[in-house]
Amino acid sequence: xxxxxxxxxxxxxxxxxxxxxxxxxxxxxxxxxxxxxxxxxxxxxxxxxxxxxxxxxxxxxxxxxxxxxxxxxxxxxxxxxxxxxxxxxxxxxxxxxxxxxxxxxxxxxxxxxxxxxxxxxxxxxxxxxxxxxxxxxxxxxxxxxxxxxxxxxxxxxxxxxxxxxxxxxxxxxxxxxxxxx
Amino acid sequence: xxxxxxxxxxxxxxxxxxxxxxxxxxxxxxxxxxxxxxxxxxxxxxxxxxxxxxxxxxxxxxxxxxxxxxxxxxxxxxxxxxxxxxxxxxxxxxxxxxxxxxxxxxxxxxxxxxxxxxxxxxxxxxxxxxxxxxxxxxxxxxxxxxxxxxxxxxxxxxxxxxxxxxxxxxxxxxxxxxxxxxxxxxxxxxxxxxxxxxxxxxxxxxxxxxxxxxxxxxxxxxxxxxxxxxxxxxxxxxxxxxxxxxxxxxxxxxxxxxxxxxxxxxxxxxxxxxxxxxxxxxxxxxxxxxxxxxxxxxxxxxxxxxxxxxxxxxxxxxxxxxxxxxxxxxxxxxxxxxxxxxxxxxxxxxxxxxxxxxxxxxxxxxxxxxxxxxxxxxxxxxxxxxxxxxxxxxxxxxxxxxxxxxxxxxxxxxxxxxxxxxxxxxxxxxxx
Numbered sequence: 001x002x003x004x005x006x007x008x009x010x011x012x013x014x015x016x017x018x019x020x021x022x023x024x025x026x027x028x029x030x031x032x033x034x035x036x037x038x039x040x041x042x043x044x045x046x047x048x049x050x051x052x053x054x055x056x057x058x059x060x061x062x063x064x065x066x067x068x069x070x071x072x073x074x075x076x077x078x079x080x081x082x083x084x085x086x087x088x089x090x091x092x093x094x095x096x097x098x099x100x101x102x103x104x105x106x107x108x109x110x111x112x113x114x115x116x117x118x119x120x121x122x123x124x125x126x127x128x129x130x131x132x133x134x135x136x137x138x139x140x141x142x143x144x145x146x147x148x149x150x151x152x153x154x155x156x157x158x159x160x161x162x163x164x165x166x167x168x169x170x171x172x173x174x175x176x177x178x179x180x181x
Numbered sequence: 182x183x184x185x186x187x188x189x190x191x192x193x194x195x196x197x198x199x200x201x202x203x204x205x206x207x208x209x210x211x212x213x214x215x216x217x218x219x220x221x222x223x224x225x226x227x228x229x230x231x232x233x234x235x236x237x238x239x240x241x242x243x244x245x246x247x248x249x250x251x252x253x254x255x256x257x258x259x260x261x262x263x264x265x266x267x268x269x270x271x272x273x274x275x276x277x278x279x280x281x282x283x284x285x286x287x288x289x290x291x292x293x294x295x296x297x298x299x300x301x302x303x304x305x306x307x308x309x310x311x312x313x314x315x316x317x318x319x320x321x322x323x324x325x326x327x328x329x330x331x332x333x334x335x336x337x338x339x340x341x342x343x344x345x346x347x348x349x350x351x352x353x354x355x356x357x358x359x360x361x362x363x364x365x366x367x368x369x370x371x372x373x374x375x376x377x378x379x380x381x382x383x384x385x386x387x388x389x390x391x392x393x394x395x396x397x398x399x400x401x402x403x404x405x406x407x408x409x410x411x412x413x414x415x416x417x418x419x420x421x422x423x424x425x426x427x428x429x430x431x432x433x434x435x436x437x438x439x440x441x442x443x444x445x446x447x448x449x450x451x452x453x454x455x456x457x458x459x460x461x462x463x464x465x466x467x468x469x470x471x472x473x474x475x476x477x478x479x480x481x482x483x484x485x486x487x488x489x490x491x492x493x494x495x496x497x498x499x500x501x502x503x504x505x506x507x508x509x510x511x512x513x514x515x516x517x518x519x520x521x522x523x524x525x526x527x528x529x530x531x532x533x534x535x536x537x538x539x540x541x542x543x544x545x546x547x548x549x550x551x552x553x554x555x556x557x558x559x560x561x562x563x564x565x566x567x568x569x570x571x572x573x574x575x576x577x578x579x580x581x582x583x584x585x586x587x588x589x590x591x592x593x594x595x596x597x598x599x600x601x602x603x604x605x606x607x608x609x610x611x612x613x
Contacts, residue, residue, distance in 0.1 A: 024242025091207020128289010129313020139278025168283020
């Protein structure tokens with residue numbers, strides 16, 4: 001491998017992102033193939049929930065057996081990680097990494113608005129993660145599992161969830177504009 | 182080929198390829214999100230200040246592309262839509278959960294999967310969002326019992342799709358969603374021009390052609406329509422295992438595939454009253470008795486636990502039968518004799534309800550088998566599929582034979598016909 005081909009394969013300066021419509025079309029084809037082959041769509045928040053349940057089950061199986069919500073995933077000899085969403089989750093991590101690798105975007109950094117410190121951004125992203133996943137579990141799916149997948153299969157409930165997500169974000173956007181602008 | 186492939190509806194240790202397939206799907210998912218720029222929280226948050234509408238464009242292009250391909254394949258009969266996971270509708274928890282997610286989105290700058298794309302490329306804020314996600318999911322698991330009733334029942338409608346809500350043909354809904362998306366793309370570009378000071382003349386002209394292709398494809402979906410129940414019925418395949426006993430060797434187990442009509446002709450779906458009764462005390466299955474007779478007959482006499490769904494109202498319960506029950510559910514349909522029950526069996530099977538069986542000889546046969554001691558008065562004038570006994574009062578299920586004593590009938594002899602067909606685990610679909 002010459003230095004030149006090495007540079008194009010793993011560039012050091014980031015390549016531009018693909019056009020949104022093109023990215024969306026590819027994502028749509030991936031989603032369609034998932035539905036066609038497996039009857040399941042895309043998702044990830046279910047895996048997050050299964051990981052914490054697996055850890056809880058490791059330390060306190062009696063607690064799992066007493067909590068109906070956890071029982072569904074990990075009751076008795078059920079393994080909470082024995083679900084299609086778990087390989088999808090790890091695949092997504094690897095896929096994101098690979099795309100970053102091929103486009104020169106692998107870099108330790110913090111993406112944030114111009115007027116806040118790194119520390120504020122870190123705190124906010126952590127809090128955002130807590131809030132988002134709490135809501136995702138309540139709505140039985142996140143932007144991928146509900147909005148994207150349910151939107152595609154025309155699930156009435158998923159369209160409601162999708163509008164609620166955008167409603168919540170637009171409703172609060174003005175009040176937290178300092179975070180981003 | 183019949184999609185989805187039954188081998189890949191769930192992961193299973195016995196078939197390691199299932200992990201590979203789902204892993205590859207995830208890989209492509211993460212790759213596409215990252216290359217669209219979703220690893221950068223600023224790009225995501227910009228959506229909510231109208232400066233850059235990438236989130237909306239990517240998401241809705243993905244939805245309409247997948248939707249047109251999906252319902253095109255359904256219409257052509259390649260893909261069985263009833264075997265595709267459709268998120269059940271829970272209005273209350275969906276709305277509140279959605280609003281909470283929106284708050285998390287604008288504060289945290291990510292949604293769960295985009296935080297994976299972000300964290301995997303070294304973004305520290307993406308990693309912290311992921312970490313926070315674990316805490317959020319943990320907190321939900323710990324607090325769910327406080328509002329379990331609301332979470333499970335409030336605004337629950339089962340498997341409902343937009344065509345049912347608006348009472349429009351599926352293809353028309355697909356076309357309307359495509360038109361809405363195209364309008365939103367146009368609006369999004371205008372907003373970017375106004376708030377993001379973006380020069381639209383530099384946008385690729387290809388996107389206009391893409392919109393044209395999308396619109397044409399949506400029209401094709403309208404034209405193709407949905408497969409009729411008759412077509413679905415004719416395409417049904419049932420796999421049965423047949424064991425041939427041998428004198429001095431292991432029995433031979435053959436797998437045989439039957440069409441729906443062959444299943445009826447060979448009476449493989451007719452179960453005796455004894456088997457229908459024994460199913461109730463069989464730990465491995467969960468029988469649901471569906472009485473398809475008119476309500477008047479049901480009120481005169483019916484089996485305990487049987488639910489009355491008259492034949493002409495069967496369509497209303499299909500969505501519940503498809504989403505609600507656990508995987509080991511066996512549906513036993515019954516009429517007075519058999520002909521209405523056979524209609525019900527055909528209808529439910531064509532609608533992709535699995536594990537449907539017919540009570541052999543219907544209620545009349547049940548009474549003849551379990552009710553011989555109660556000396557019911559036979560009705561000599563009973564016609565085809567009518568109640569063969571005369572009941573002076575409507576006592577419903579208060580006769581002894583409606584709920585036979587399990588101790589008395591512990592040793593029943595019957596030829597077992599029920600063979601559970603594995604159904605996807607409904608609770609595992611979507612993000613749930």
